[in-house]
Amino acid sequence: MAGSGARYAWSIVALVLVALAVPWFLWGSSSVVAGLPVWVWWHIGWMVLTAGVFYAFTRTAWGLGVESRGEVDG
Amino acid sequence: MAETGLQVGIIAAYLLLTLGVGLVAYRLTDRTAEDYFLASRTFGTVVLLFTTFATLLSAFTFFAGPTAAFANGPEWLLVMGLMDGVLFGILWYVVGYKQWLVGRKHGHVTLGEMLGDRFGSRRLRVLVAGISLFWLVPYITLQQQGAGTALAALTGGAVPYWAGAGGVTLFMIVYVALSGMRGVAWTDTLQGIFMLGIVWLAAVWILGAVGGPAAATALLAENAPGHLSLGGGLYTPAYIISTAVSIAFGVTMFPQVNQRFFVAKSSAVIKRTFTLWPVLVLLLFVPAFMLGAWAAGLGVTPNVNGRILPPLLTAYTPGWFAALVIAGAVAAMMSSSDSMLLSGSSYLTRDVYRQVAEGVTERREALVGRVGVVALALVSFVISLFRPATLLQIGETAFGGFAQLALPVAVALYWRGTTRDGILAGVVGSQGFYLASVFVPFVPSSYQLPVAPGLGGWSASVVGMILGLVLTVGVSAVTSPTAEEDASVYERLSAD
Numbered sequence: 001m002a003g004s005g006a007r008y009a010w011s012i013v014a015l016v017l018v019a020l021a022v023p024w025f026l027w028g029s030s031s032v033v034a035g036l037p038v039w040v041w042w043h044i045g046w047m048v049l050t051a052g053v054f055y056a057f058t059r060t061a062w063g064l065g066v067e068s069r070g071e072v073d074g
Numbered sequence: 075m076a077e078t079g080l081q082v083g084i085i086a087a088y089l090l091l092t093l094g095v096g097l098v099a100y101r102l103t104d105r106t107a108e109d110y111f112l113a114s115r116t117f118g119t120v121v122l123l124f125t126t127f128a129t130l131l132s133a134f135t136f137f138a139g140p141t142a143a144f145a146n147g148p149e150w151l152l153v154m155g156l157m158d159g160v161l162f163g164i165l166w167y168v169v170g171y172k173q174w175l176v177g178r179k180h181g182h183v184t185l186g187e188m189l190g191d192r193f194g195s196r197r198l199r200v201l202v203a204g205i206s207l208f209w210l211v212p213y214i215t216l217q218q219q220g221a222g223t224a225l226a227a228l229t230g231g232a233v234p235y236w237a238g239a240g241g242v243t244l245f246m247i248v249y250v251a252l253s254g255m256r257g258v259a260w261t262d263t264l265q266g267i268f269m270l271g272i273v274w275l276a277a278v279w280i281l282g283a284v285g286g287p288a289a290a291t292a293l294l295a296e297n298a299p300g301h302l303s304l305g306g307g308l309y310t311p312a313y314i315i316s317t318a319v320s321i322a323f324g325v326t327m328f329p330q331v332n333q334r335f336f337v338a339k340s341s342a343v344i345k346r347t348f349t350l351w352p353v354l355v356l357l358l359f360v361p362a363f364m365l366g367a368w369a370a371g372l373g374v375t376p377n378v379n380g381r382i383l384p385p386l387l388t389a390y391t392p393g394w395f396a397a398l399v400i401a402g403a404v405a406a407m408m409s410s411s412d413s414m415l416l417s418g419s420s421y422l423t424r425d426v427y428r429q430v431a432e433g434v435t436e437r438r439e440a441l442v443g444r445v446g447v448v449a450l451a452l453v454s455f456v457i458s459l460f461r462p463a464t465l466l467q468i469g470e471t472a473f474g475g476f477a478q479l480a481l482p483v484a485v486a487l488y489w490r491g492t493t494r495d496g497i498l499a500g501v502v503g504s505q506g507f508y509l510a511s512v513f514v515p516f517v518p519s520s521y522q523l524p525v526a527p528g529l530g531g532w533s534a535s536v537v538g539m540i541l542g543l544v545l546t547v548g549v550s551a552v553t554s555p556t557a558e559e560d561a562s563v564y565e566r567l568s569a570d
């Protein structure tokens with residue numbers, strides 16, 4: 001991936017990761033599943049997902065927006 | 075009394091182990107400034123990950139964090155997730171990777187140096203170093219104070235406050251002054267792994283005693299039902315976002331973290347570290363903060379210092395284990411302070427001393443750097459003995475102070491239209507506003523958004539960050555670069 005298309009796509013991915021790190025839709029919820037509040041499980045899942053997305057970024061788009069154009073390695 | 079002896083023995087053994095690691099590192103250290111301050115940019119993944127992580131974590135993980143979870147519920151998990159897991163990871167790439175490329179190409183060791191070079195401005199360089207030291211020294215004091223208080227509490231006063239704080243300071247002086255970045259990073263790695271292990275052991279031990287997480291959560295639901303529901307009380311949306319944003323950006327400009335952007339051996343190391351951030355956040359904070367929250371269901375009450383983890387450990391684990399955890403907490407404080415001393419000294423040496431002294435050799439600079447470590451350690455220790463309220467307040471608001479630097483620096487890194495006047499206006503304006511919000515009574519420290527008052531108050535730190543951004547961009551747009559400025563310093567970068 002290269003160019004501004006990839007830049008926009010990854011920026012949106014980053015925004016989603018930031019925006020939903022807090023499960024706003026569970027605000028006020030106190031349901032418990034398997035010993036922990038559901039929102040704590042969301043936090044656990046979201047951190048695992050974030051690590052996965054970060055890994056995918058390092059494999060496919062590292063250097064995007066930081067290194068010089070045309071020199072993005074894989 | 076026998077128990078106190080054992081506890082002191084465990085902590086002394088731990089300190090000696092740290093010192094030993096520092097001494098081994100010293101044997102490998104060259105007598106040059108770049109090796110002393112940056113270990114010659116040779117760190118691999120494990121060391122970089124743990125040294126940055128251990129540096130980020132101060133006493134908060136063991137004391138303030140679990141105590142906040144005890145008092146208000148474990149929502150701090152989400153603050154940490156947003157802050158250290160997601161935002162810091164992204165900044166690690168956007169600011170950190172870029173700084174690594176720039177620093178490697180031009181040989182920069184400090185943030186002020188990197189900015190001064192680009193903008194051809196000694197004034198900017200000294201200003202950034204001065205602002206950083208202003209916030210840093212009182213923050214180091216808080217760590218020494220934390221260590222002194224924790225050791226006094228653990229031993230029931232047998233180790234007095236001054237002796238605890240002084241002893242920890244002395245140990246740090248020895249291994250930081252001797253071995254520099256390599257010693258600091260190696261001891262950090264040891265301390266980071268130790269902290270992680272100890273937190274999990276504590277969680278397993280206590281949960282085993284109360285019948286597992288489901289039983290602990292059921293007790294919490296019975297005794298403090300508000301703790302299980304997301305939000306409420308202290309935690310408003312604006313509080314969560316303000317805190318996470320301010321600390322995440324602040325952390326990137328803290329000298330000891332910012333300097334770690336320069337030390338990776340290769341881009342592969344930065345990639346792997348970047349991926350592992352959220353995992354490490356998960357592994358450390360979930361057990362630490364859930365223990366604090368569960369304590370509210372178990373009927374444990376905080377100790378005289380207002381901390382929850384020590385009495386929780388005393389209630390469910392033997393005395394030697396509590397001592398190990400306190401050793402872990404002291405480790406957390408030391409691993410932050412040692413790095414801060416070293417980075418503070420590098421700012422003092424390179425951005426201040428070398429700007430006024432003529433003909434300084436590499437060897438001499440490394441020597442002055444060591445003297446700087448001792449001086450900073452002693453100054454912060456003396457402050458920790460007298461604990462003046464104003465200085466403690468500076469330490470407590472340090473993250474916000476550093477956060478003010480982040481956006482002007484980020485703009486400079488990416489926008490070639492940034493001018494020297496623009497970044498000076500952004501840095502001075504945002505610092506001025508933030509300082510006023512901390513110290514001038516009629517400048518508010520919290521701001522409601524008129525269109526959305528329901529979100530709660532936004533911190534002055536976030537407001538100041540936006541002001542810094544607007545000033546940097548706005549003043550740059552209406553001023554022209556001077557002849558000394560060179561935008562190409564931050565361009566044409568590649569990892570190869």
